[in-house]
Amino acid sequence: MNEHQRSILLHSASRFSPPPGVKLSYGTAGFRADASLLESTVFRVGILAALRSIQTRSVTGLMITASHNQASDNGVKVADPSGGMLSQHWEPFADALANAADPNTLLQLMDDFAKKENIPLEGAYGGEVLLARDTRPSGIFLVEAAKQGITSIMGVSATDMGVMTTPQLHWMVRSRNNGMEASEHYYYDQLSSSFRCLMEYIPQGNRNNNVNDKLIVDGSDGVGGEKLENLKKMLSDLSIDVRNRGDGVLNEGVGADFVQKEKVVPRGFGPVDVGFRCASLDGDADRLVYFSIQSNSNKIVLVDGDKILSLFALFIKEQLNILTEEEDGKVNKSYQARLGVVQTAYANGASTYYLKQLGLEVVFTPTGVKYLHEKASEYDIGIYFEANGHGTILFSESFLCWLEGRNYELSSTSKGSEQPKAALRLLAVSKLINQAMGDSLSGLLLVEAILKHMGWSMLKWNELYHDLPSKQLKVKVVDRTAVSTANAETVVVRPVGIQDAINAETAKYPQGRCFIRPSGTEDVIRVYAEASSQEAADSLANSVARLVDRFLGFNATE
Numbered sequence: 001m002n003e004h005q006r007s008i009l010l011h012s013a014s015r016f017s018p019p020p021g022v023k024l025s026y027g028t029a030g031f032r033a034d035a036s037l038l039e040s041t042v043f044r045v046g047i048l049a050a051l052r053s054i055q056t057r058s059v060t061g062l063m064i065t066a067s068h069n070q071a072s073d074n075g076v077k078v079a080d081p082s083g084g085m086l087s088q089h090w091e092p093f094a095d096a097l098a099n100a101a102d103p104n105t106l107l108q109l110m111d112d113f114a115k116k117e118n119i120p121l122e123g124a125y126g127g128e129v130l131l132a133r134d135t136r137p138s139g140i141f142l143v144e145a146a147k148q149g150i151t152s153i154m155g156v157s158a159t160d161m162g163v164m165t166t167p168q169l170h171w172m173v174r175s176r177n178n179g180m181e182a183s184e185h186y187y188y189d190q191l192s193s194s195f196r197c198l199m200e201y202i203p204q205g206n207r208n209n210n211v212n213d214k215l216i217v218d219g220s221d222g223v224g225g226e227k228l229e230n231l232k233k234m235l236s237d238l239s240i241d242v243r244n245r246g247d248g249v250l251n252e253g254v255g256a257d258f259v260q261k262e263k264v265v266p267r268g269f270g271p272v273d274v275g276f277r278c279a280s281l282d283g284d285a286d287r288l289v290y291f292s293i294q295s296n297s298n299k300i301v302l303v304d305g306d307k308i309l310s311l312f313a314l315f316i317k318e319q320l321n322i323l324t325e326e327e328d329g330k331v332n333k334s335y336q337a338r339l340g341v342v343q344t345a346y347a348n349g350a351s352t353y354y355l356k357q358l359g360l361e362v363v364f365t366p367t368g369v370k371y372l373h374e375k376a377s378e379y380d381i382g383i384y385f386e387a388n389g390h391g392t393i394l395f396s397e398s399f400l401c402w403l404e405g406r407n408y409e410l411s412s413t414s415k416g417s418e419q420p421k422a423a424l425r426l427l428a429v430s431k432l433i434n435q436a437m438g439d440s441l442s443g444l445l446l447v448e449a450i451l452k453h454m455g456w457s458m459l460k461w462n463e464l465y466h467d468l469p470s471k472q473l474k475v476k477v478v479d480r481t482a483v484s485t486a487n488a489e490t491v492v493v494r495p496v497g498i499q500d501a502i503n504a505e506t507a508k509y510p511q512g513r514c515f516i517r518p519s520g521t522e523d524v525i526r527v528y529a530e531a532s533s534q535e536a537a538d539s540l541a542n543s544v545a546r547l548v549d550r551f552l553g554f555n556a557t558e
């Protein structure tokens with residue numbers, strides 16, 4: 001890098017020293033920590049996003065959020081030009097940048113990386129980073145640190161999009177790079193118009209089925225509530241009551257993570273809501289779960305990401321079947337779309353069984369949406385979801401091209417039949433559902449449209465299959481990196497011996513399944529267990545947690 005660039009960087013980096021003794025890692029979802037520790041990290045991620053923009057000659061994104069974590073935490077992550085997560089091969093560089101002890105080390109790292117990756121640092125190529133934050137107050141000063149980082153790279157500008165949901169920011173990055181308008185208005189417009197299109201093609205018999213029509217949404221006191229309020233104004237076919245819009249404490253006793261893990265009624269909901277369809281978003285609105293409240297109790301019936309995935313898969317499969325069937329019942333061989341479903345080991349075993357029974361191809365990846373997203377993008381239509389409610393449907397370019405053509409053909413030859421409607425429905429889904437990442441707002445509209453299409457109540461949807469009882473625990477250990485896993489995190493390869501012990505324990509339980517893995521966002525080992533009864537799942541999880549403690553705990557005996 002030239003002297004001018006060096007001096008700009010040395011000057012700005014000297015104002016953002018990393019907190020001593022703190023080692024951060026990019027993890028499953030970027031850097032996360034107590035907000036007071038993050039200023040230098042965010043500054044450096046600003047540099048990273050700027051370099052990525054120069055290298056790819058495209059717009060990148062920087063999002064400041066700690067999602068479902070407590071309000072005092074914050075975090076930062078980069079959106080790649082596609083709108084997806086930062087390319088995995090940049091993560092070690094992200095770690096090194098964040099942990100560089102002083103400005104000179106930082107510059108040396110940048111020099112080496114820029115050489116290796118062929119990134120010109122002389123300001124010859126302009127770049128741009130879109131940045132946004134969630135509603136955390138600490139986001140205000142962290143955005144400033146990010147801007148300093150971005151603009152300390154010559155030729156790169158920072159465009160502050162303000163307070164946005166994480167999926168909105170990723171959507172905007174993707175749109176900009178596809179040459180489309182990236183405004184928030186256009187985002188709402190695309191979602192609401194494709195939703196209207198889906199409603200228009202609802203089968204006749206189900207149009208006026210108004211049972212339990214109101215949807216009540218818990219906004220987790222985060223960014224999603226307000227955004228949903230805005231979106232709502234553009235929808236006429238849906239009655240939505242938005243609660244927890246930001247007056248209470250973010251993520252405290254509310255939100256998708258709380259509802260999914262605790263399976264109890266979130267704050268702001270009560271007995272008057274029994275019988276209604278309810279949904280929870282998380283703090284940055286990239287997760288969605290549904291639930292209903294059981295009468296006279298604090299308990300809920302949870303309809304999680306696995307069931308949203310199942311509903312989507314069923315609908316997509318139905319539309320594909322209509323579209324590829326010839327009038328006389330034979331299958332049209334012109335295009336056999338590859339439909340794939342992607343889950344993680346946390347998916348309830350009953351959902352996997354159900355999806356396979358439907359004849360779908362189901363594959364597994366490690367936890368973290370970057371892995372699921374990548375896998376799903378290998379299909380013509382790839383549907384992925386984590387049980388916690390993060391997921392989306394990806395459509396390949398070649399499939400969309402074929403679909404556009406088929407739609408054109410059908411609109412002139414088969415007017416009025418189901419086939420053109422199926423093509424239009426699939427095209428509408430591809431516009432409604434966020435192609436950059438899981439998005440609770442677009443996911444919610446698609447769930448609502450499909451329930452209307454099927455004429456189903458939430459109860460009927462929930463009856464698709466019955467979840468196997470499960471239990472999740474966290475165990476604090478001396479060093480969670482001592483655990484390494486294989487086969488999409490279902491088998492522990494290190495420390496030696498623990499997997500045999502887990503197997504022996506699991507074998508004692510009918511329909512037992514259990515795995516452990518180090519969390520990518522918290523300093524814990526997670527234990528997941530499933531069995532034929534809740535007592536059995538609890539007991540299996542507890543015994544395996546004890547095993548983890550024996551092998552890796554503070555008084556380890558193995």
Ligand SMILES: CC(=O)N[C@H]1[C@@H](OP(=O)(O)O)O[C@H](CO)[C@@H](O)[C@@H]1O
Pocket residue numbers: 028029067346367368369386388390518519520521522526
């Ligand atoms: C069991 C669980 O819910 N794990 C979550 C959690 O990751 P961990 O690596 O398990 O901490 O946060 C991730 C980011 O939000 C999310 O992708 C993932 O599904």
Ligand SMILES: [Mg+2]
Pocket residue numbers: 067068282283284285286287
């Ligand atoms: Mg989130």
